[in-house]
Amino acid sequence: MGKVGWQSPSNIALIKYWGKFGVQLPKNPSLSFGLSDAYSQISIQYSSKHSEKAEHKFLFEGNENHAFGDKIIRFLNELDTIFPFLKQLDLQIESKNSFPHSAGIASSASSMSALALCLCSIEKELIGSLQKENNFYQKASYIARLGSGSASRSVYGGYSIWGEFSELKQSSNDFAIPFNSEIHLLFMQIRDSILIVSDQEKTVSSRAGHALMNGHPYAEARILQSKKNLKKLITALKVGDANSFIEIVENEALSLHALMLSSNPWYSLLLPNTLKILEKIREFRNKSKLFICFTLDAGPNVHLLYLEENKSQILEFIDKELVEFCFEGKIIHDKIGFGPKRII
Ligand code: PMV
Secondary structure (H helix, E strand, O other), rough: EEEEEEEEEEEEEEEOOOOOOOEEEEHHHHHEEEEEEEEEEEEEEEEEEOOOOOOOOEOOEOOOOOHEEEEEHHHHHHHHOOOOHHHHEEEEEEEEEOOOOOOOOOOOHHHHHHHHHHHHHHHHHHHOOOOOHHHHHHHHHHHHHHHHHHHHHHHHOOOOEOOOEEEOOOOOOOOOOOOOOOOOHHHHHHEEEEOOOOOOOOOOHHHHHHOOOOOOOOOHHHHHHHHHHHHHHHHHHHOOOOHHHHHHHHHHHHHHHHHHHOOOOOOOOOOHHHHHHHHHHHHHHHHHHHOEEEEEOOOOEEEEEHHHHHHHHHHHHHHHHHHHOOHHOOOEEEEEEOOOOOOO
């Protein structure tokens, strides 16, 4: 009998993963930073199974009948060969998020990474493997990836990269790697205010969106573009080049949505207020000359990126010019975080 628990954050991609092949392998490399205050907490209580078949129970915020629970249980069943001990254990899994379901933040990255970290901790405790920190996080990232691609990047704090990239020998399609040692200090104080344009479930899931990249007329060009952008962004992050950062990050966000618009069938997750906010950000940047830009996830909400040192001016701008375009004035203020932590 034992219990483990991890808190793991959501992350926001600057270079977007879009399109996959094989078993959750990315068609292109991606880069993100982990958030600080948007996280999931998962605990797993385990004990030797009481009946023939191990019993895996899942509670989301105290509630047993959550659709997400079925997804987690199915996922655990698929992990039988990687973690053979799962067949021998009854599990009681409890999960909660620091952000409301209606916030429009995808919880798959934070919850799948928290779950993967818990499973690796159980392996470490029961089997005695994964003692080396490096191996532990690599396996956690690998498992998280199987649950949700972008979750592979959430097991590390700060910046991380997932997907093979010829200029980074350690990079892999199987797991993400941390990418912090050479980041300019400027980008270690980055903030992300998430402007909630809509809190509705998306009309087209990411799974369906990834699938539409198969046979997409711009697929090859997209893969090349993401690699070029990644190379340029890595240089910008190292030397502290804010202008290149802005150019690349906004190009990535809009390219992601352009791919959706040019899919067959086409679709768009952008809303009129999303575009109004983007225009306002550009106007304000031109006027103020401050470091401020946007990125977008697969949804209508805008991630406003800026520096801690400009926080008061940016919050004033949000209040005066952006809040009116947000659903019920909802905004979640977050910042770069330092990764998951073990809580039990
Ligand atoms: O991890 P998934 O399958 O939910 O895909 C996420 C894809 C984007 O969020 C749009 C981009 C990314 O790299 O996180």
